Amino acid sequence: MMLPTELRHAALAALAEPDPVAKCEAVRGLRAIAAHIDTAAVLAEPAGIPGRPVRPDLVDPHQLSTRGVHTPERRAILLHALAHIEFNAINLALDAIWRFADMPADYYTDWLKVAEEEVFHYGLLTAYLSDMGIAYGDFPAHDGLWRMTARTCGDVLARMALVPRTLEARGLDASPPIRAKLAQAGDLRAAEILDVVLRDEIGHVAIGNRWYRYLCAQRGLDPLAEYEVLALRYEAPILRGPFNVPARRAAGFTEEELAALVKRAGTGPLPPRAPSAFAAEVSPPGP
Numbered sequence: 001m002m003l004p005t006e007l008r009h010a011a012l013a014a015l016a017e018p019d020p021v022a023k024c025e026a027v028r029g030l031r032a033i034a035a036h037i038d039t040a041a042v043l044a045e046p047a048g049i050p051g052r053p054v055r056p057d058l059v060d061p062h063q064l065s066t067r068g069v070h071t072p073e074r075r076a077i078l079l080h081a082l083a084h085i086e087f088n089a090i091n092l093a094l095d096a097i098w099r100f101a102d103m104p105a106d107y108y109t110d111w112l113k114v115a116e117e118e119v120f121h122y123g124l125l126t127a128y129l130s131d132m133g134i135a136y137g138d139f140p141a142h143d144g145l146w147r148m149t150a151r152t153c154g155d156v157l158a159r160m161a162l163v164p165r166t167l168e169a170r171g172l173d174a175s176p177p178i179r180a181k182l183a184q185a186g187d188l189r190a191a192e193i194l195d196v197v198l199r200d201e202i203g204h205v206a207i208g209n210r211w212y213r214y215l216c217a218q219r220g221l222d223p224l225a226e227y228e229v230l231a232l233r234y235e236a237p238i239l240r241g242p243f244n245v246p247a248r249r250a251a252g253f254t255e256e257e258l259a260a261l262v263k264r265a266g267t268g269p270l271p272p273r274a275p276s277a278f279a280a281e282v283s284p285p286g287p
Helices: 007-016 020-033 072-099 105-131 144-151 156-184 188-219 223-233 245-250 255-265
Strands: none
Touching: 007 020, 007 072, 007 105, 020 072, 020 105, 072 105, 072 144, 072 156, 072 188, 105 188, 144 156, 156 188, 156 223, 156 245, 188 223, 188 245, 223 255, 245 255
């Protein structure tokens, strides 16, 4: 596909592309125009976004099969669900680029980096599924991640609070137990893919933290108190433990935020700091 030569217009064109292969190729092409950003442009939302293929069928989460790991079919269903999450994550990163004007240039290049890494994750998972004889779309999926993306389309602060810092951060908690089950079942290749995804997702959540705090500072808001307001206003899910506290610390959540998280979930006291399970904890950079 021919992309515009300005980043935000091109991100919108990539978002509208329904074919996953073409969408991923479009995202790879954005890096060449990353220096050309019209931060002030207010772009009109076209019909039909996000672009996505006819399949998978999108159903209520309760209609989905129970995901296990002890048979090839169950592992395929699980890995397909993860691929679907990554495909949606490509779309939400592109949406963060085109939709919100008047942010610093670093905001847009941060979300371009996220989009590129989500494309990489999607490629890893779909390549492995292909080796199993499965294509993306062969199993039904649900649309929870995009629903919150759409719900927060009117406010970049709400988007940063409730998509990367809430729904994507949930992946930090979910990845280690899934990875352990895959390894226990002998699927070491899938476990290695999960290691890559978790490593990169820590950085994605850190980007959400960076820009959430930037926006709170701009608006004179307390990040901890404002999160409670936004979670209630937009009906964000109440997260349940256990939480991957080392990964959340690495993604830049403060001790106060983590304490509020575990208190809200009723999972007991916050575990003390210890040497991280990750090679290097990263703090979100300043605004």
